[in-house]
Amino acid sequence: MMRHPQVWMGLLLWSVFSQAHGAWTVNMAPGATDISHAVFDLHMTIFWICVVIGVIVFGAMFWSMILHRRSTGQVAAKFHESTTVEILWTVVPLLILVAMAVPATATLIKMYDASEPDVDIQITGYQWKWHYKYLGQDVEFFSNLTTPAEQIHNQSAKGEHYLLEVDQPLVLPIGAKVRFLVTSADVIHSWWVPAFAVKRDAIPGFVNEAWTRVDKPGLYRGQCAELCGKDHGFMPIVVDVKTQADYDTWLGERKAEALKLKELTSKEWTLEELVARGDKVYHTACVSCHQAEGQGLPPMFPALKGSKIATGPVADHLNIVFHGKPGTAMAAFGKQLSEVDLAAVITYERNAWGNNKGDMVTPKEVLALKQAESK
Secondary structure: OOHHHHHHHHHHHHHHHHHHHHHOOOOOOOOOEEHHHHHHHHHHHHHHHHHHHHHHHHHHHHHHHHHOOOOOOOOOOOOOOOOHHHHHHHHHHHHHHHHHHHHHHHHHHOOOOOOOOEEEEEEEEOOOOEEEEEEOOOEEEEEEOOOOOOHHOOOOOOOOOOOOEEEEEEEOOOOOOOOEEEEEOOEEEEEEEHHOOOEEEEOHHHHHHHOOOOOOOEEEEEOOOOOOOOHHOOEEEEEEEEOHHHHHHHHHHHHHHHHHHHHHOOOOOHHHHHHHHHHHHHHHHHHHHOOOOOEEEOOOOOOOOOOHHHHHOOHHHHHHHOOOOOOOOOOOOOOOOOOHHHHHHHHOOOOOOOOOOOOOOOHHHHHHHHHHHHH
16 A cells, blocks of 8 residues: 555645645736736737747747657758748747737836826835825825734734735725825835736835726735835735725815824823823834834844933934934934824833833924924
């Protein structure tokens, strides 16, 4: 029974892996937009042209090798040149290239026609998050990775959407033409959602255009497609496409939240309130570098627990969080966080992990610094 273990092992492996063949594919996905369907059709057209070329070329090659081999007494023909052959191998490839270029050009023209959009969204890449601003709507927010650290460090099982889940997805209305204005605040990123056939580089100082129109509601996921630093893999994209009614409701709620946040700036905060809010902000914006207990990852990411920054002068602490530190991985959060969240996270860092300074930075102080910077 076990005289041929290789055979039995092969049968076992076949029985195991054959169960997964239904979900396994090597082809592109058609996507969820007209452009993605056009790209898929173009891909299949080029693919079958290549298949036909391959069949003809290899068929002729094998036919020649089998029927004209030396063992059958065949003698190679001797000729110096053939005008007919030279014309054929020049004209035929040219016609093939034209046949491929016509649909490719038509698809590219559609892809780059971002005129007359219904919605304009500015997308800004940061290490390592995305900022979305709905132009003309007074709505903007950051989208951060929410995969738990326990999964990242292999301390718990990976979730269904491991490294592809965020706290705030980009929300789009169904059937609307949405123009994306893509740029970056630090290094080169790339905003890529395969289902939309949209991939645009986010380059500091430049604005690249792209657009989409999605006809099917649902969640669509993507990633930064440019190596932008050590946490490049922790920069996912999630797009939530809603019906027009649901989108209008969501947009109204976001506008109301923006107004409420402005009102919170003038509120008289207590130390306990700021620490509680700062805890949430820290574990969203700072924890990946400085870690949950403020221990950091020296030497690249210094500890905040007992550090000179978190226990020294408040002005120095506010300055480095607001402006960042050039030449290091410490980003400037002055434009990334609201006045309330900046005040809260600094207050939290000065009163967490045993620092217990009792200091409090108020949103009004941060607002004053922002106003001074803008002059």
